[in-house]
Amino acid sequence: MKRWTVCAMLCALAGSARADNLMQIYGIVDGGLAYVTNVAGAHVWSQTSGVAQSNRWGLRGSEDLGGGNRAIFRLENGFTLNDGRFSQGGLEFGRQAFVGLQSNRFGTLTLGRQYDFMTTNLAGFSSGMLTPSVFAFHLGDLDRLGAERIDNAVRYVTPEFSGVQLGALYAFGGQPGSLSSHSAFGFGASYHAGDFKAGAAYVQIHDFTAAFGIGTTVLGAPLVGTSSLGLLPRFQTFDKLTGSGFGASYQAGPALLHALFTMVELEQNGERASLHIMEAGVKYLITAAFSVAGSYARSTLAGMGWNQFVAGADYLLSKRTDVYLNLVNLRASAGVQAQLFTLPASSSSRQTVLSLGLRHTF
Template sequence: MNARALWATMIVLTGAYGQAQAQSSVQLYGIVDGGIAYVTNVAGGHTWMQTSGVGQADRWGLRGQEDLGGGYRAVFRLENGFTLNDGRFSQGGLEFGRQAWVGVASDRFGTLTFGRQYDFMVTNLTAFTAGSLTPSVLAFHLGDLDRLGAERIDNAVRYVTPEFAGFQFGALYAFGGRPGSFVSNSAASFGVTYGNGPFKAGAAYVELHDYTTLFGIGTSVLGKPLIGTLSQGLLPRFQTFDKLTVSGIGAGYQWGPANLHAVYTAVIFHQHGQSASLRTAEGGIKYTVSYAFSLAASYARSTLSENGWNQFAAGGDYALSKRTDIYLHAVYLHASAGVRAQIFSLPASSSTKQTVISLGMRHLF
């Protein structure tokens, strides 16, 4: 091969490699969120604390795709959660506790993924909640039992269809991994979303066998005490139920600068042939005052047997740039007599009332 032919071959190969690289990508991303908070009642006393991930949970991750040809793409995501206060891993110390999955995607046939993933309560309904729109993770519901605050499922196979006339459907199944029992520790989830201009809606269902509750709600359920007195609102002793089923429906409407949103969820505990239902209805509004400044307010009512909770959330968010903002939020929870108020991820109050006011800064990269 002469020199001219060699150079021509190298140019062709380099161009082909560059084209392949252009069709594939890997992105590093993350959120760093920190601030201070004042809580009116933690085990009987007022307290100030440094906060981590109140506006949005701290994380960093890698996501990417590779063109496989024929309209197919290999896709993956690895996402780590951490606490800004001390640099530790979140999600029980897992390295990629927020998400860890790989799969294949097609505009024509949908997306199939395998790994640690969200169920459809998260992906289909969180956009209609105060916890997302205020934004304040403390505005999510009791113990996050309705899973709107981003709970995950291990060993999951997840499929989402392409969009059809505004509709998109999904299904998930998680293998329990216990030898000799196909059902133990398994989970299943289904969901649907719909979008038409300013109107968005979603519905979801998830069923979890041998479910372990980590966070407290300030009272007992089917004889199991769910009062979180440890840091981050965790139970002194985690409680396991035979089965937990969660369902919900939500919607949002963008009316000029106002985003009106509502969500309803039902959590059913199953234990030794008995059941108990925790139901929550929430409505709220987020109003964009200007490009940089927004206000939000919401109200949620939860009921469990004769017990009831009223939760109010309000906040303001100001963008310093496209990637950095500051926020001021407040959440107030009032429980019925005999129930200790416990705002999600905070230790239980000694009374029926609890308020938290948080000031923070969030940076996205």
């Protein structure tokens, strides 16, 4: 009995000594069923992985260095639930992998594979996050709201001052003899005051590789995804991608009103094509556990247009488990194959997906 008492006391002392340090294992497990009206001319029923949020598990931690300073890290793996494989092209920690320093006074500096500010500052105003449905993100996720990452990135974010926070990012290309090849840089700003939130972002990526299809050809590059997850049979590289945007939301009682504008410019051999996207929607809390959402997005590119309608419902079974039902409909210009994000292209200018799923967080 004395031996167990001493062990318990030692464990308590060890926990107290490490109280300022933190290490967590966390994750999301999300799966369901989906019905797509048109994939290469056929209706498709499938078991889906990560519709509300992509499946992941990760490690994150911090160590108190004193004086309001901390060492931080995050390693986050993505996987597909239906077959257990790694996502992000088979990378072990493809979602995030970074280490850094965080200071109450000076802000946060991190190094590694990270999100740019298009994701961190604007995604929260999009229907892809608020419905929630991965299919509700925009064409091929060219505006990078659906969690796109940048390798070899150095990212700095200021402390928050009167609701304002600023940030900057630079990614080294790693190409001998060239500073610009495969490099990237970006900026971001966010603001909140009471029920109002706003964000802005900018990113420029040299030698950008497009992996997902949008159902048409851009600057001579065929961007029609026919492979699994809507991936292109052959990835297309552009000389440069420049993305920018701003978004805002306002919580009016049980209704969250949100709006978003993004612009993407692709450049190839001196020619440019600009994609403009406007989105607006509302998420309404019917009860503490039950919410509904709806939105509309209009996209235009080189004389072509897309109209996207999104509706969804989400019910919390507990603080960590919910069920959802989502409908996303895309209507493209004549002659353009409709293609929702992460789905293979339709044979026509229309495509609709209905999804029912279960999400658990830990």
